[in-house]
Amino acid sequence: MGLSTVTLTLPCFHLSSNLHLPIISSKLQFPNRNCGSVRIVPVKPLLRSPIRSSFSLRAAYAMGSRSETEILVSASEEELAISLAEYTANLSEKFIKERGAFSVVLSGGSLIKALRKLTESPYLESVDWNKWHVFWADERVVPKDHVDSNYKLAYDGLLSKVPILPAHVCAINDSLSARDAAVDYESHLRQYTKTGVIDTSSTEEVAKFDLMLLGMGPDGHVASLFPGHPLVKEEGKWVTFIEDSPKPPPERITLTFPVINASANIALVAMGAGKADVVSRALGSGESSDPPLPVQMVSLKDGKLVWFADKEATSKL
């Protein structure tokens, strides 16, 4: 059994007394059901974190995978955005130093707005944008200039505001059917793994993105993998399509769990009271969902998952 860590960062008002620690720990359900006993020890406040009101706890536990999970709870959406920008910029620097490129996967929804601080100083100047390669976790099958397009959302909110090279933006082909667009996107991803733009997981020959930025729906979906849908069980394809998405529009393409879970890093962003029930189901100590919600199936093989949540989203924990 290896030793993995879970770091919980919670606003200090949750941690005003040590008496609260056992309560917090007893309420948490750790992502790997096989984990051993949970040990929580206080660690010093985050040195570089702009979230000055936060403390950090480290829970170490034994389990079979080499993954790590961290839960950051911000006092506000503004603080979450600051923290997400710093985290993304730090990973960008690390991977560009290590491999000369940074492969980033975006989703739709509120995530793009949460990335807005990257378009401002100091990140606008300090990030090596030329080395970024941008992909999508999911896309709606609509033209790129359609109001529902995740490409348009990302372009308007992020890509048009930073000097990313247009040739490094790997959008989904909007002139194809859902089925063909999925095949086409997968073949592009496979090509990028051959040239080394995207890393490959050593164990399974699957694309290993440096950072995947995921939102989560109030029903626990991630990317376009919805609760109860057979696509959550896809094991072979890297990219697949859905024609009956419960969240409109119905036709989408999406990365599958084998690729999602091969990532080196995933940031899972959950904001607002509308996410409180699902955050509580995913991380709380209540009855575990059977089958698990898609968000509970995010389980990195050899990487680090960081939840970026705000106070409202964690209010039911």
Ligand SMILES: O=C(O)[C@H](O)[C@@H](O)[C@H](O)[C@H](O)COP(=O)(O)O
């Ligand atoms: O295109 C999409 O619909 C998404 O990629 C989807 O997975 C989204 O990230 C979640 O639904 C969260 O969306 P919100 O953050 O807006 O709730």
